[in-house]
Amino acid sequence: MELPAIGWTIAGLGMIALSVGFWRSSTSSKLNAILVIICSLGISLALSGTILSFFLFTFSLVLIAITWRMIFLQQNRRILGKFWIACLLLLFLMTKLSFAEVQIGPAIWIGVSYLFLRLLHISLDALHGRIENVSLSQMIIYMLHPATLVAGPIDRIQHSISEQKSQVREIFSYVNEGLWRIFFGLFKKLVLANALYSVTVVFDPNQRIPDSMGAWIWLSAYTFYLYFDFSAYSDIAIGTGLLLGMRVPENFTKPYLQSNIAQFWQSWHITLSTWLRDYVFFPISRTLLKWFGSRYSPVILFVSHIVTMILSGLWHGFRPELIIWGVWHGTGLWIYNRWTIFRRRYKIPGLPIPVSIFANFLFVALGWGFFALRVRVALRLFEQLLFLR
Amino acid sequence: MSFPRVPSLLITARIFTKAFIVVIILNFICLVAKFNPVDSITQLNLWGVVGNGRARLVYMSDFNNGLLPLNSLLATHIIAHTPKKSNEYRVIIIGNSGPFGSGLDDNETLVAQLNGRKILVGDKLLVAYNLGYPSATVITEAMTIDAVARYEPDFVFSFVTAYMFNNRQAYLDQIYPFMRSNRPRLEALANRFRLAEWLSPRLSPRPILSNWIGIHDDGTLPVWFGSLFYPFVSPDLSRTSLRIANKPMPDKPNNFQDVPGTYPILNDAWLFLNVAQQISITAGARFLVVNQPTLVNDGPHSELSYSALYGRTFYDAYHKTIAAYTKENDIDYLDLWQIVPPEHYTDSELHMDADGWAIVADHLINYLENIDY
Numbered sequence: 001m002e003l004p005a006i007g008w009t010i011a012g013l014g015m016i017a018l019s020v021g022f023w024r025s026s027t028s029s030k031l032n033a034i035l036v037i038i039c040s041l042g043i044s045l046a047l048s049g050t051i052l053s054f055f056l057f058t059f060s061l062v063l064i065a066i067t068w069r070m071i072f073l074q075q076n077r078r079i080l081g082k083f084w085i086a087c088l089l090l091l092f093l094m095t096k097l098s099f100a101e102v103q104i105g106p107a108i109w110i111g112v113s114y115l116f117l118r119l120l121h122i123s124l125d126a127l128h129g130r131i132e133n134v135s136l137s138q139m140i141i142y143m144l145h146p147a148t149l150v151a152g153p154i155d156r157i158q159h160s161i162s163e164q165k166s167q168v169r170e171i172f173s174y175v176n177e178g179l180w181r182i183f184f185g186l187f188k189k190l191v192l193a194n195a196l197y198s199v200t201v202v203f204d205p206n207q208r209i210p211d212s213m214g215a216w217i218w219l220s221a222y223t224f225y226l227y228f229d230f231s232a233y234s235d236i237a238i239g240t241g242l243l244l245g246m247r248v249p250e251n252f253t254k255p256y257l258q259s260n261i262a263q264f265w266q267s268w269h270i271t272l273s274t275w276l277r278d279y280v281f282f283p284i285s286r287t288l289l290k291w292f293g294s295r296y297s298p299v300i301l302f303v304s305h306i307v308t309m310i311l312s313g314l315w316h317g318f319r320p321e322l323i324i325w326g327v328w329h330g331t332g333l334w335i336y337n338r339w340t341i342f343r344r345r346y347k348i349p350g351l352p353i354p355v356s357i358f359a360n361f362l363f364v365a366l367g368w369g370f371f372a373l374r375v376r377v378a379l380r381l382f383e384q385l386l387f388l389r
Numbered sequence: 390m391s392f393p394r395v396p397s398l399l400i401t402a403r404i405f406t407k408a409f410i411v412v413i414i415l416n417f418i419c420l421v422a423k424f425n426p427v428d429s430i431t432q433l434n435l436w437g438v439v440g441n442g443r444a445r446l447v448y449m450s451d452f453n454n455g456l457l458p459l460n461s462l463l464a465t466h467i468i469a470h471t472p473k474k475s476n477e478y479r480v481i482i483i484g485n486s487g488p489f490g491s492g493l494d495d496n497e498t499l500v501a502q503l504n505g506r507k508i509l510v511g512d513k514l515l516v517a518y519n520l521g522y523p524s525a526t527v528i529t530e531a532m533t534i535d536a537v538a539r540y541e542p543d544f545v546f547s548f549v550t551a552y553m554f555n556n557r558q559a560y561l562d563q564i565y566p567f568m569r570s571n572r573p574r575l576e577a578l579a580n581r582f583r584l585a586e587w588l589s590p591r592l593s594p595r596p597i598l599s600n601w602i603g604i605h606d607d608g609t610l611p612v613w614f615g616s617l618f619y620p621f622v623s624p625d626l627s628r629t630s631l632r633i634a635n636k637p638m639p640d641k642p643n644n645f646q647d648v649p650g651t652y653p654i655l656n657d658a659w660l661f662l663n664v665a666q667q668i669s670i671t672a673g674a675r676f677l678v679v680n681q682p683t684l685v686n687d688g689p690h691s692e693l694s695y696s697a698l699y700g701r702t703f704y705d706a707y708h709k710t711i712a713a714y715t716k717e718n719d720i721d722y723l724d725l726w727q728i729v730p731p732e733h734y735t736d737s738e739l740h741m742d743a744d745g746w747a748i749v750a751d752h753l754i755n756y757l758e759n760i761d762y
Contacts, residue, residue: 176398198615217618 007046014039015146015244022245023171029164033137037061039146044110047150056109060144063088067119068139071126081127088123092116096318111149113315117275118143122157124279131157138164147241151233153251153271163246171245178242185235188228196225205373205381215384222372223365227256230269256364259356261332264364272312281308301337306330316371321378325370332363419603427606431457431613432464442467444495445519447619456612458570459536465619468518473541478513481520481537481674483530484548487681487739489521490746492629497743502750510543510757526553527661529564532571534665535578538672545669546753549662550681550739551699551707556656557648561591568592570607582664587657633696633738634686634731642693642700651703654710666720677721677756680711682729682749684738698738725752 018035021027044053067084074081095105095112106112122139125131134157142160203210203218210218234251241248255268265273285304292300309330313322343350350356366385369378383389395401419425436442443465447457463469473479482488482500490498496505500519508515518540520533530547555561561568568575572592579588599605645651662678669676683704684696694700708726715722733745741749 172398176401177395180395180401194611195614198611198613199618200615202615202618 002049003051004046004049007042007044007049009042011039011042011046011146014042018146019244029135029137029141032164033140036141036144036146040111040144040149043146043149047110048108050108053108053110056112060109060115061140063091063115063119064139064143065136067122068134068136070123071131071134074126078127081123085120085123085127088116088119092120096314111151114148114150114152114154115143117154117272117315118157121154121275121279125157134161145241145244145246147237147244147246148248151237152269153234153237153249154275155249155271159249160246174242174245174247178239181235181239181242183239185232185239188235189232193225193229193232196221196228200225205377209377209380209384209389212384212387212389215381219365219369219381219385223256223361223368226368226371227252256361257357258360259353260360261329261336261363264360265329265333272315276308276312280311281305284308298338302330302334305333305337309333313371321370321373321375324375325367328367328370332367416601416603420601421603424603426604427610428458428460431461431606431609433613434461434465434619435617436465436619437470442470443619444500445489445498446522447616456566456570456608457616458609459533459574461609461613461616463536465616466518466520468520468537468540476513478510478515478544479540479542480515480517480544480546481534481542482517482546482548483520483522483525483533483537484546484679484681485521485525485550485553485739486523486737487521487550487741488548489519489523491523491737491740492735493743493746497746499746499749499753502743502747503753506750506754508754508757513543515757521548524563526555526561526564527658527665528561528575529567531578531661531665531668532567532574535574535668536571538668538674542669542672542674544675544677544757545665546677546679547662547665548679548681549711550683551704554654554656554658554707555648555651556658557651558591565592570609572607578664582660582667584657584660584664587660629736631736632732633734633736633740634684636697638686638688638690638694639697640690640693642690642702643698644700644703646703654703654706655714659714662714662720663718666718675721675760677723678711678715679753680708680722680724680726681739682725682727682741682745684731684734685727686731696738723752723756725749728752 014035018032018039021032021035041054041057044057045051047053067088070081070084074084095109095116109115122131138161139157141164142155142157145160148155199221200218203214203221205215205218209215231252238248238250249271251270253267253270255264258264258267281304284307285300288300288303289297306327307330309328310323310326312329313324313326316322342348351359366382369381372378373381380389396404444467446462447465480503482503488499490500495501498519500517503515503517518537520537522529522533525533527549530549530553534545534547552560569592572595575588575592579585666676683699686694686696692701695704708724712722712724714720729741729745729748733741733748735742
């Protein structure tokens, strides 16, 4: 039997046991944690198809255990906590570098990007005293829950623990909603995303720069393909979570219908955006404000936005194009912030909502050009979009 | 998006149960009627709406269109939108990216040049159609001829070259998507011409469950959806300034000795020439195998190689084999392998400029003028 088949068998049996475990309120947290480990190990083996993922999964458990221990150890020795955060950052960086990506990147170390964000979240919250006592079992369930292992959402441990402890659960309602959510996600992925992907292949700028009409068709198709593909995974994760008795946070709330870039980032990949807001944007901006004072707040805001969005780009991959994409959105966020203040000060009316929505959609769509393509190709595509060639 | 309220579990169960029953019934009907609606859907296209059909089969360099069955590809072609006239002598040109016209505009290809000369065959006007397809093999050519047979061809020119007879698995893997998406046709041909033994190790059998599935798309629906946008794309044929004849030849000839399945030259793949011939004859068409022009370069190492693609030893063996095979099997054969001077080759040993294909057109016309009808 091949490794993926073994993996799916383990994952499938583990899921069944886990669903029973979660719905039976008398099941101990320890047993649920063991079932989570079995299930997620199965998923890792199935998706990676290599035994190396078993060792990386074991290493994940070690990291989780150390992080959990750090919650208590650093209460008296904060330097330990800071040291551990630095170690996590270094390890995370290593998984992103191209020479390591083949061996320990997301294709082999399943869910690595989400794992490290969760570990960092716990470590940082523990450092700031925002985490109460948490058992290792609760932490394992949060870190490795099969519903959110592969593609998020990036929940917060506080929310996860409250869900784990929650006794009020209507099984049928959860199962019903979960099944609809999974069906919805599968429809988005298998029908909508796949169809739109085929259109992007027809006009793929990496193969050949299309003419202007082709460029607009590609951009539109890619923009919606990305949304349907990504949000489908979230729907499936949320639906699976519901089947397993746990409500996972929403990750997308009509992002392309938002009227400004700030609202877009409150609606797109919400859990990552809020993670970056809480652990990058706010700390940087507050620190810089403390050092330099509010006189420099426009510059400080600009730097904070840019750094936050660049890190968002780099989280997706270590490519210069993603830095440009981050700068694009960081600049957009800053300009929107300054424009809002300016508009309020001089009582300038805003654009009609449909116009704002369209303008915002256009801004985001153009940004995806850098997300998807090499810089040179993206620039040539923009020339076509502007009918310059 | 924030998720709308869902119906109650009871209503959900009713909806899914009814949907399941409808799917089962439809599936059974399609199974019994041997009708897969996806096949019909994937033949819908805009080409007949925006124009008269494409001059060439749709092809993308990433082989994505290998995922569409031949009927769907042909549905976009001009031949599918052009009923045969009473005074039309219908000629099919089939081959690899050379006859397909890589690097050439539609009005520069071999087919365009034949049509441009307004040749009369008897009292009928010769109208040629380009059914070339990049990376073709003798297997895909036979399948294409089978698909195009219903459009009443009068003559089939089948351009072949040495690599197209390669029988090795790794090479056939490249056309596996094409074989898989045309499975029913390939299986029918294999049964009809007793090639099941050749086919079975090369095309994995369908899962048993698929025998009970009447409606299946095999991944073709998304590809078809993308293909609806092809009218908005100019042909994927970047003109190249590269001249392969100027590239120095390697000191080690490419005689394919290290490539398993290439030797012996004569292998089971050659049987597809017979298949193509039989299909053409059954369709009422004459069939001619044309040994495609290939670059014959001079200069350093030319004593070992004709070009970087073909070492002399390998190509000479193939050359002898095709002449003998076509003679033994009563297949009409025209050898054009070195009729085009090196300066007309573009970016590969098989791609030529318009003047190069004009020379080929001359030879084909000369052949047509000298045969008995």
